Amino acid sequence: MRVKGNVVKVDDLIEAVQLGTIQLGELPNSTRNKVKSMMSTVEERNAPEPDVITDLSTLKVPELKILAKQKEVKGYSNMNKAALLEALNG
Numbered sequence: 001m002r003v004k005g006n007v008v009k010v011d012d013l014i015e016a017v018q019l020g021t022i023q024l025g026e027l028p029n030s031t032r033n034k035v036k037s038m039m040s041t042v043e044e045r046n047a048p049e050p051d052v053i054t055d056l057s058t059l060k061v062p063e064l065k066i067l068a069k070q071k072e073v074k075g076y077s078n079m080n081k082a083a084l085l086e087a088l089n090g
């Protein structure tokens with residue numbers, strides 16, 4: 001993580017959280033909220049285009065969860081692959 005004075009880049013915090021070097025709960029509330037927001041923005045940006053995908057079963061669970069979030073499927077974060085596929089295809 002690059003630290004310049006007392007400044008840490010949000011991108012570096014996101015990377016540290018993704019690698020498990022730090023936990024979100026260790027960060028101050030304002031920083032935690034910024035990191036969470038940036039992480040979900042990155043996830044949504046990397047989401048596959050729904051109209052291009054012909055077979056959802058080829059996607060991995062994190063990709064299915066991004067699609068489920070975009071389609072506002074309730075409870076998607078606790079679903080396994082089979083439940084996500086059912087909700088998205090249903």
